[in-house]
Amino acid sequence: MVCSFQDRPAGIGQRNRALLEQLRRRTVGAFDAEEASRILGTGHAETSQLLAYLARRGWLSRVRRGLYVAVTLEARRSGEGAEDPWVLAERIFNPCYIGGWSACAHWGLTEQVFRNLMVVTARRVRHRNVKIQGIPFHLAVRANDALFGTVPVSRGQTRVRVSDPSRTIVDILDVPRLGGGIRTVTGVLDEHLHGENRNDQLLVDYGDRLGNRAVFKRLGYLLERSAIAAPELVQACLERRSSGLVALDPSAGTRGRIVRRWGLRVNDTLGTQRAEW
Numbered sequence: 001m002v003c004s005f006q007d008r009p010a011g012i013g014q015r016n017r018a019l020l021e022q023l024r025r026r027t028v029g030a031f032d033a034e035e036a037s038r039i040l041g042t043g044h045a046e047t048s049q050l051l052a053y054l055a056r057r058g059w060l061s062r063v064r065r066g067l068y069v070a071v072t073l074e075a076r077r078s079g080e081g082a083e084d085p086w087v088l089a090e091r092i093f094n095p096c097y098i099g100g101w102s103a104c105a106h107w108g109l110t111e112q113v114f115r116n117l118m119v120v121t122a123r124r125v126r127h128r129n130v131k132i133q134g135i136p137f138h139l140a141v142r143a144n145d146a147l148f149g150t151v152p153v154s155r156g157q158t159r160v161r162v163s164d165p166s167r168t169i170v171d172i173l174d175v176p177r178l179g180g181g182i183r184t185v186t187g188v189l190d191e192h193l194h195g196e197n198r199n200d201q202l203l204v205d206y207g208d209r210l211g212n213r214a215v216f217k218r219l220g221y222l223l224e225r226s227a228i229a230a231p232e233l234v235q236a237c238l239e240r241r242s243s244g245l246v247a248l249d250p251s252a253g254t255r256g257r258i259v260r261r262w263g264l265r266v267n268d269t270l271g272t273q274r275a276e277w
Contacts, residue, residue, distance in 0.1 A: 012057055019050065020059055024070045030063050030092045063092060063132050085117045085135045086153075086160045092132065093139065096121035097150040097161040100140065100178035103168040106153075107197065109188045112180060120163070120171070122147055140178055149206050165197035170206040173215045175250075182249035182268045186222055193228050200233045204240075213242035221248070221262040 012020070019040055023031070026039050037047040051068055054060040060068040069091040086098060097103075100118035104110045116129065116136040122144040130137050149167030152159040163171060169192050172179030179185040192198060207215040220237030223230050241263055248256070249268045256267030 012054070012059060016050070016054065020054060020070065023060075027070065030067045030069050032066050032068070036068075061088075061133065063088075084155050084158075085137070086155045087158045088132060088135060089117060089119045089137060090155075090158055090160045093119050093121040093123055093125075093137075095144060095147055096123070097147060097163055099163040099168065099171050100138075101172075101180045101184070103163045104172070104179060104184075104188050106162055107165050107168060107192075109165070109168070109191045109195075110180075110184060112184060114180065118178060120147065140175070146210065148209065165192060165195075166199050166202040167206055168192075169203060170210055170215055173207075173218045174210060174212050176218070177249070177251040181251065182218075185218075189219075189222055190226060190228070193226075193230070200230065200236075203233070204236045207240070213240055214246040216240040217242070217246055217262045217264050218248060221259060221264050221266075 022039055023036060027035065033044060033048045033051055036042075036051060037044050040047060040050075042050070051060060055062045055068060059071050061071055062068055069088065089096060089098065096119050098106065098118065099120040101110070101112070101114045102118040105112075105114070116138040118138050118140065120140045120142055122142060125139050125141060128139050128141075130139065147161075149164050149170070150161040151164050152161050154160075169189060172185045172188065176182045176185050179188055203219070207213075207219070216237040220234055220241070223234050223237070243263070245258065245263050245265055247254075248264050248266050252268040254265075254267065256265045258265050
């Protein structure tokens, strides 16, 4: 197969467009020249030349040296839509969803601005903080069967999954640093429980499915220190307490008073009832 690399004012030639479409259909996430060569049936050198050409023309986006993602053919001009961090996350880290503090912001549960986009992925990654095309990502890794409780949202021509409000709350109770720390988590939980997306049973169901009973310890404790009346939810948390002691925020210090009712070491000062951002 011979590739044509002539530049055309309207974009790319018919043959190269066909090759690009093959890459779009048969790749998931980012790919390199070796994978593209197998898909296209071309030699490594020829494939590398094609990928570099398509990247220069804006039809591929270079994630890092030798690694690319395809830009949608529906874009009105080459390169359009390639800079959306959510779309980039979907193409590189799939299977994944937008979660943690980024999902909190999406659902209007916090006004705090976080620099990194939080992505929960089932892919094995070497580093948890990465920068791709100048965009910083923070990655949390879970098993594929733990990627539940999400909804798709449209980002241009791409559908990207984000944790639904209840799953977002369970995630940040499971790992408070994913919500920016327990003080921010406290404010987010308060906003959620006063909001239209509150679903106490779904919180319990997701907590059961995730399988970390520390979620219920933190949830029960935060409920009882708030002014929110949720006796049935508190009781459900009490019934699901595990033995042993866990930290209110594992990423905070090791000192703090112990609340035996919940088996919690309160190792962070929460301050006022509603978190100050």
